Amino acid sequence: MAVTFIGVRHHSPACARLVADTITSLRPAYVLVEGPADMNARMDELLLGHDLPIAVYTGYRDPERRHGSWTPLCDYSPEWTALTAGRAAGAELRFIDLPAWHPALAGVRNRYADAEARYDEVTRRLCHAFSVDNVDALWDHLFEIEPADGLAERLATYFDLVRGDTEPGADDAAREAYMARWIRAAAADAGERPVVVVTGGFHRPALIRLAGQGAASRSGSAGEGDASRPEPPWHGDAGWPEVPRPPEDAVVGSYLVPYSFRRLDAFDGYQSGMPSPGYYQRLWESGPDEAARGLTEAVTARLRARRQPVSTADLIAARATADGIALMRGHPHPARVDVLDGLAAALVSEALETPLPWAARGPLPEGSHPVIVEMIAALSGDRTGRLHPATPLPPLVHAVLAVLGGPGEERLDLGEDAGRERSRLLHRLRVLGIPGVERLSGPRPAGDAELTERWVLTESEDRLPALIEAGGYGVDPQEAAAAALAERIAGADLDQLADVLFDAALCGIGELAGRVLDDVARAVGAAADLGALGRTLIVALAMWRHDDLFRTSGSTTLGTVVEAATRRALWVAEGVRGGPAPADLPRIHAMAAVRDAVRHAGPALGLDPQLAVGVADRLATCPEAPPDLRGASLGLSWSLRGTTAADPAKAAHGTGAGDAAKAVRGAFVPATAGDWLAGLFALAREEVLHADGMLELLDELVGGMSDDDFLVALPALRQAFGFFPPRERHLIATRLVARRAGGASAWELMRLEAAPELVAAGMALDERVETALRREGLITS
Template sequence: MSDARVTFLGVRHHSPACAALVRRTIRALRPAYVLVEGPADMNDRIGELLLGHELPVAVFSHYRSTERVATSWAPLCAYSPEWVALTEGRTAGAEVRFIDLPAWHRAFTDRPDGAANRYADAEARYSRATERLRARYRVDTVDALWDRVFEIADPDGLRDRLDAYFALVRGDTEADDGDRARERYMASWVRAAVAHAGNRPVLVVTGGFHQPALRALTAAPGPTPDAEPAAWPPVPAPPDGAEGGSFLVPYSFRQMDAFAGYQSGMPSPGYYQHLWDEGPDAAAKALRRTVVERLRARHLPASTAALISAHTLTEGLAALRGHPHPARVDVLDGLAAALITDDLDQPLPWNTDGPLRPGAHPAVVETVAACTGDRTGSLHPDTPLPPLVHHVTAEEIRLGLDGDRTLDLDLTNPRGLERSRFLHQLRVLGIPGHTRLTGPDHGADPRDHETWEPRSRTGRDAALTEAGAYGARPDEAAAALLARRLRDTGTAADAGTTAALLFDAVLCGAGSLSRDLLDGLAHRIRTTADPGPLGRALAVVLGLWRHDRVFGTARDPLLGTVLDHAVDRLFHLVEGLHGGPPGVDVPRLRALTAARDALLHAAPALALTPETAAATA
């Protein structure tokens, strides 16, 4: 299906130059269809994306089954090529469609890197494939190379340069099974769009890594002109018993920034927003001004002379490097040279690949923060939200937790205990709003009051939406998240981890937690090979089983099962042990003490009798 009606634009995610190319191309082509790399399960809800949000936002996708939980984000900002394709395509009257597999699909979740970001598939490959180009242009990073060749270069010929660049990237890099599955699926959308478009053009906007493969896959002979239009590809649905979906969440420049560990796209979103809005010269000026303002606000040296010096150095570096305009790295190097007089014990972060490291010079920290920007998106009030958001809001009102006062909760009072459990569920889910100052630390802790203090609720809506991947109600979501943490710790989990998970389960309300969590804890105890950590976990379980009438777990049969497994496993491990390393093995002694206490105080829950235990000793 080699067809001149199809235009493929390979882009780098969050590139202003690519976004501008997409805008120019749509306005020139006036295509019938604009096909965009993005989750196809959002096609019926593209209108939600265009409600009028304050960017950046992200499409948050989730999947939950008995086997796995998967989450993914697809961030969008004003200069994301995908966002420009959506908005400009709609303005031009085109049909806009997402054409990639849903983010929960195994093409994403089975990747070796376990990419949690839809657009995280290419950056490491770029670094490997462009090594020769970086050497030729004498630049340290892919970002510096990209700026020189694309962001500050003449836009004439940009598409040809992009095609050559991405052909190099794809030619030097092996695609994995997930790539190939995604590309076959996207190619099926391209063929269907061409069949439906008649004689009108079709524009395909995807990550540049996929562009050469899509060209090849769609070059095969297609339907004859008189054939029926090809059917639109079906959108995969989660299998029976699994739940999946997508919702919009607010996002921030900090979350997008590579210096903060973001997996994909370009660093310094605050700088590139200025570049998109005003061009490279104005972006350089704005960055210098913001850095100086931040330094002065923190009472760090930033004189007017230093600012003038930074400007002069930036212009000189740009000229020396043959840049028609100051590039981001020119501005950053100029600022560093003007502001930092001390010896540095680590390389400047913009000259390496990776996030900002601990212990960086204060001027470097503030420079990176200025590049990042402080913009945080917000959703339009009409944006649909997952059920968890509504449940939490209603429960806060019902329990009187929607105010901003310090809470003193009496855990012996049913209402106080109910409020405590709800707050602990939100804590486990990572929902901002309250922090516990005082309260019981383990099952045998005699304290029966808790104090909670209100905290900033910034980021609460996004956190609730993301937590909705684990369940529609806070109790079931907290249980599912704790179960996942148990699975994720693997066999290397120590007793502290196991005990913390168990106590979190109790604080959230043992009756509301899934049996999977407690069964998982029992399995972990049965497979523990070290008596010391096992004894610590046993002590916590025993305390909960014996004493914890506050949380309703005293004599709890599920805890009794865990207790039985722990005692049985401990005696299996210590049976036949004689001697050992010099000195006192304190963890082993504590484990045996916990086992003794269990035999004395929890005999009804144990299969092992004191007589059998004595014979073992």
Template structure:
């Protein structure tokens, strides 16, 4: 009985070749692979004949946590090669790692993520010793471009060194103990035949120790709790999702380059990379001459010899291309010298190099691959509604078919399914727009997105509803209105009692009046007007409105402060609260009388900010509170308060002001009575206050003032002045000061 451990790096062509050669040479009884053990019953599905890259997508949800993760494979993944090579030689092939839903993978979105952060000290020393920039360049130098002779020994020495100095997490201990139990069972079953174990090199040193001896009987496969919801499906994957330069933080970067390295060897990969970069640059109309190309190849060959490579490595080629094609200083280090996504502002040539390294390859599943019910449901729904094509689509939401098509498209949008982009349509509660325009774009990313969205439900309506409920629970309060409007667009008008309770609880805990105002504006609009979307009178919206109104009233009574510029967002909240009391009183826990009483106290509170006092007074006046508006205006007529107080009044009771000639005449009287200095003080706030009136209403006010003064002329022309009123007022004040100085000096 002999067990051979092949520990390598995920998505490494060198390690994949070693795995294939080892299995072919040994023809073992068992090939054990680091991967989800609960997929062993579905290995035939995994080996149907897909076109990598593909991944096993797993989702899981119970009362305590939810989790989603991927187990990706490409042509040169050692695990993928082990499955195929083991099956080809007649070995019993098995995954031996814990399932992706297991708590050992909590917080880990990718099974094959490197443990790199735990051994940065030792890899840093190695990088300094070999004079390379980072771990990826070190790996290429030690393994990918070196001859295959002695590769297994070099890998063993490398990972023994890393594991010897790295910290070990509890999850590693748990996973390695479980994988070792499979190795011991395989050794017992194999007798005198070999066993091959293929895992990440970080685990290999521990497995050699833990797997000593034989232990008859195969380990039990963990099962999720009965109340848990979850499943695993194969999904097409893409090189962009694999690449470290676009955010993937495990395995090898530059997947397109390593695909060529796998297929064509080191020299072939170098030539393919140069050709791809030059082709992309020329396609972008970036000049690349034959001389540039010769210079790039010459530089790459020279760098390879200098660095001890028989053929140019990935970074040899890239550094040669930069030297030949980039004449100015780079604003940031080339991304292949540091790990992570390309940062904004990179040189255009560098951008194209990274794109060439990543590639745009997307995997494809075999037609017989099982898919979650959502995929078939969406396909049938799009076909039935005529939404399975491409191009722009115009919808009439007042038409039943148009509304159904719109809801389907919005459900796909909220699930993040690519290829469905809304170009125009209603933007909020009460928006009087009844048409939409969409752009449909077929995409090879649509199928994986649908499979991944299946975590939410088996039908499009169910999945969108579940996704929206999750957004309601997680959204900050200022985004809550957006989520509820999306629910209306999707036709999801009923939410569970616990979600409604969570909504009202969160609204009731908000400390910012302005945030509540944004919620109320949209929700009250949906409550009042949207019979089209089925939200008018919705009990869910009613619960939100009631909670928000109660909270606003509680908050504003405690707001104190001296004169300050009017807060438009706060005034919008008072206006929305007034609309809620006026139009949705039947669902409010706080009635009209109580609301008027609260804001009556605010209006009379000398410690409250002037804009809030004005809004509170307008609230009471607009709801028939029997307020004496003339007395109130006179009481706030000081130059430092009148403008802000009027801003609050106009924001909430604009219609009432327009219908009260006595108020307009009083305002004209008070403004006219201001001294030039006081007028200059009051003017900015007065301008902000009167901005609450649309142009036509400002013209109406001007007409009334002209008539009252017995002055002729055009009100419209009066409003169309060429000079900023502030400039005029400042000029008048300056003239008054000059006159005063002249009079004092006897020069007037």
């Protein structure tokens, strides 16, 4: 008895044909395939009669990690032809690789990621030797368009070169040791009957060694092997290997999902796989000549459908050029890159700003020529798989489809229980990334309260796959959305945290616990950006204080965020240093959020006002702190000390002594006055407005500026006084008019016909003209 090892490249028509022919010829007792062993009990489900492409999606979640991965299959996947040909030949079918959730595959998003990409030094040398651009072109050159004669030997030589003497990593070693146990067990059970093993070519050399210790093996198609070599008996393990079980605290689910050529395509960002699945489907079905012809026709039809001029002469030129390129490259038939190069030569007349995308691997580069983009899309194809109606689906799919409803626009009243519940369902689907669920308007973080939402639901062929994959998060929309949000929090930076918390409220998931709450505290505790801390604090505090709409008022989760963000913001603020610069509004808003948190949540959350006042006092008089932060710190200290009649000097010095005029005069430097006032007004607007003599003092300081200084300071001064609402600006104008112009109207002062900057520039110009006239003795009075 012998075991036939077939090393393949995943999603290769040439390998798929070799696998099918070998199994049909040998009619083995067992067909062993690289794939998740925990799916063996569900082999009948996999072979129900689906329209390919499909994939096995596995979702894994435990308190430490979450992982999702795919095992994709299409018509020309060697693994698929192994299963279908094996079933037709009456063989027992087994997947022999570790389950997708296993730690050895923790970094693998796609099980069928071709391993030669990991050993690019060898493939780079091969590409250079054969004068091709990349491994995809190399593969076509060596295997896809060459005759099938000798394919097994060429594959074995290629993968032996790729693997070489390199020791695998720990994860590959664990997978190979496990697969070898399955091979030994199958060989022992098969007796004299053949066994066929189909795995990625990278694993083949190691599996021959591991599984064939003391045993004979074949490495190609039926009938091969060294007949002169004795065949020692196989000594398989006692029984079949056990399928690893996930940890008890883990949630694991594996389901079949419809897949698409778009997701298979390397140009669309697929982790590996071959590019242009639409082309390789044609190659599988019709051979290289028809695939080349069909590719040219598909590109032409797509361009014409988008009103791109493609003439018959262009088409003839593209075919002739592709044939000539193929002949020059020694190809018996035009390969994929030959056809693409021919099309590009015939259809693109101007110089290209980016390299042709098939010269490298990976997603289509930005700035690609529109014709090139359409060519790549035509090669990709638009096929989408469909599951057999009897395919089991996760509970989440049934739970959603039962209540989602048909396409159309919905307007929800969030003041009513029914509207709020419907909103929560739709937000849960939005958070899970379900296609065809889009919100047009509604409440926003730290925005005005809105009691209505508008949604639009549309049909999407990607909805079922997305729902199946989301089923790994939970059995119903609420549980799944909570798990998805927990995952986002674990990887969120502070700029994202406020949005995640707001999404939790919109989903009706107001309380988070355990590790998730620890992740929130970690994100806040590691923050170094005062502005980002402020944004998070503003949203969390608003929801904690008075968000009765989403029932988050008094939330323990949000209270934890408010408390942690307040303390962290004070700590970060005390370390901010910098010279004169435009006022940093996010920084000012952060200090205002600290003030509000201490005022409104301090007693409930244990925030110490004296701690905040102490930090503010030090910052207000720190010469290295930026002007806006010094002004904001003065305002924070002043506002937290309690009364509108409080002495600003006391706020500035923390001693209760000193002169208010002295405190303000010391901070008022014309070049930075507007920035300093912006911070002060943002945090102590009412205190400034109602403190005796404060407006008069500010008027005196501003009025004492030279025209040039005033012109420099004017933009920042306008920004600072913008913190006063219109009613208060009118009050300021009234007092200034009374102080300077007697019975004039404050409305006239506020309704200047010219822009203030223009008026100030005119005043400065007048001053310079007068100075020049005096210098020349033209005026003396």
